[in-house]
Amino acid sequence: MKWRVKIQNSKLLSRLNIKKIIEVLLSNRGLETKKEQEDFLKPSMKLLEQDFFEKKEVEKALKRIKDAIKKKETIIVYSDYDADGITGGAIVWETLRDGDGGASVFPYVPDRIADGYGLSKNGIDNIKKSYLGTKLIITVDHGITAEKQVEYAREQGIDVIITDHHTFPPKLPEALAIIHSLDLSGSGVAYIFSGLIRKSLNLRDGKDHLSLAAFGTIADLVPLVGPNRVIAAFGLAELSKTKRIGIRALLETSFIEKKKLTPYDVSFILAPKINAAGRLTHALDSLRLLCTKDEKRAGMLAEKLNRVNLDRQQMLASSVDHAKKIIGGKSADFIFISDESYHEGVIGLIAGKLTEEFYRPSVVIARKEKYSKASARSIAGFNIIDAIREVSDILVDCGGHPMAAGFTVETKNIETVKKRLQKVVEEKIEKKFLEKVLQVDLELDFASISGDFFQRLEKFAPFGIGNPEPVFSTSKVKIISARVIGRDSQHLKLHLQADKDGERITFEAVGFGMGSLYDNLSPAKTYGIAYTIFENSWNGESKLQLRLRDIKHSDA
Incomplete structure (x- = not known):
């Protein structure tokens, strides 16, 4: 995965204190004026x-x-x-x-x-x-x-x-x-x-x-x-x-x-x-x-509802596995899949999973005898509902947002819709949008991470689309210890160390879904990590930890 680090100048980093870091984070979110920053950090019901x-x-x-x-x-x-x-x-x-x-x-x-x-x-x-x-x-x-x-x-x-x-x-x-x-x-x-x-x-x-x-x-x-x-x-x-x-x-x-x-x-x-x-x-x-x-x-x-959700999880896992087998090793700018086995209640989730893994706009159709339902998910930079509306003349209906949409189509027209949508995607999507990019706010040294700093970060919450949780990167990090955790060893738990002016500073980190990286990690090498910061509370005690977003060799 490619990183786009917005602030990584080492000379600037040496002058960054908590106040300056917060100013950088606000600027990264397009909040430049004092009023914009105050409205963001101190939201008011008057806005409603x-x-x-x-x-x-x-x-x-x-x-x-x-x-x-x-x-x-x-x-x-x-x-x-x-x-x-x-x-x-x-x-x-x-x-x-x-x-x-x-x-x-x-x-x-x-x-x-x-x-x-x-x-x-x-x-x-x-x-x-x-x-x-x-x-x-x-x-x-x-x-x-x-x-x-x-x-x-x-x-x-x-x-x-x-x-x-x-x-x-x-x-x-x-x-x-x-x-x-x-x-x-x-x-x-x-x-x-x-x-x-x-x-x-x-x-x-x-x-x-x-x-x-x-x-x-x-x-x-x-x-x-x-x-x-x-x-x-x-x-x-x-x-x-x-x-x-x-x-x-x-x-x-x-x-x-x-x-x-x-x-x-x-x-x-x-x-x-x-x-x-x-x-x-x-x-x-x-x-x-x-x-x-x-x-x-x-x-x-x-x-x-809990039982129904468990059924939904099992159905989704099975359908995603089926869809991935159809995709195989094919490399395309657009994913379009239809099958009689897909339940129309989970096709949006299937499309979301495929878009997340392959980073391509995806359309998944629950194929029926006469009319079929479709759900679509997109990537940053490509408006999926606009693309769908370009073929609306052969759809029964359609609607949605730039990143998520849906439509109904006569089953006999599915292949025609597929070909026309593929053409729209080929004409309108820019290749640069097909590469997944991790947006990193700034490079940070471990010495800057403190309880006071975390309290200031919490004022940026709640996080979500449009207001992502601040992501930081640190280079030349050593792995003191590593182990896999969770069911099927799918997660990674690390004890990390970085030096600052002769001082060794350590943090625990967890990488969800990164268990497969375990065999390639070495205490003899140094790494660059991208992460968010969170407070882990357990048995009445709280401490700051890192939630990994990516990890790679320092020379990568």
Whole structure:
């Protein structure tokens, strides 16, 4: 892997103190002015008071909601089935359900297989049959591409208010109102819009809805900058002390006892369990877990989601192995795979794994008899949704973001789509983007790593896309001891030493997924390492350790 070290001048390094290092890290994140730096290091809830949506659209939406409540019409909150949609759906539904206006409001979570993604004709028909008197649908985390579906709802006498954050299609649906922002996640849009609903209806504050917005925002992997950073930072604090029975049960089944949750806990431990139901069974169980007030039911639902997630992990591992065998040793700028064995609930995860390993844009299709579902993931520098829209004339539908997207295609057209997408990729992708590059903030000596320095680093959290955890490099490092750890010896544990002005400074380091490097390490050689810094707490004691991102010989 190639490293791009932004600051590595040895003369400059000798003059760097903690204050200077922090200034470099801020500059590396494009934060140059004093105000930009203060806003970043001291995020404020005031940033969420800005106007995210078009004023006329908000006015139309609020008026229609008021009219529906007054006329006792049934309102359906139609959410997406992923963690961002489920948390956002919970926010909007609880806002209207718990209000003093007596709204007749019900949640609707689509079935991934029967209904498909987002607003669908089948979903609308189900709502008409199950919820008599429905006159208003409020979408959460989808709808911006549902031109035909919104038209169908209108033909059935149902108005649609769209709340979404996905990229605009060439033509917008003719919805009653569109509440949209690219600066927020789907749950973030729901949180801000619900605040406007509460203000309009004179409702009390929204419980711990900020914690749900943070959960969805982090789970959806949107850039944690600006308003998303505010939601994540303050919402995580609320999530850590939540009184929601369902989330507490989820924490217990995940063996998380931390008083301070991190984005890692949400992204890699909690959110996959919320997502698992929508992938393999039905995401309504996830919504029930978030909103239940019954402890026994919360425990049962949490255990159920845990079991479903284990099934999802096994299915994913098997499918990824299958896909890698198809790819073999082929070298191409683009991965496009379809197979009847792939479950459409995990094709996005398969594509993500392939993109991560081969560092290529990937499309994975769950092939069916007539219509097939596809999920795509991309690499930095290549907009996958723009590429997909260039072949949209032979797709049933498509939508998504620059880095993650999806589409439906008639099975008979899969090979045509493949050839045309390959041509788009060949024409538009730059070769420099196909080489994985590790962005390193600056070269650091071990002497600079201290408790005080780590406390300053923590102010950069929460980390995520748009605000990566600071990565450092150190050269001429010796390995004092090494061993492999974990199941199948897949991880690496090292005791490292670097000299500074005659002083020997040591740190323990862990390299997740680096166990295969063990046999090639030697105490007689020196190495360059790239790493992040974390605090490891065990049995009441805490110490700073390094989390390796890469390791190579010093002369490499």
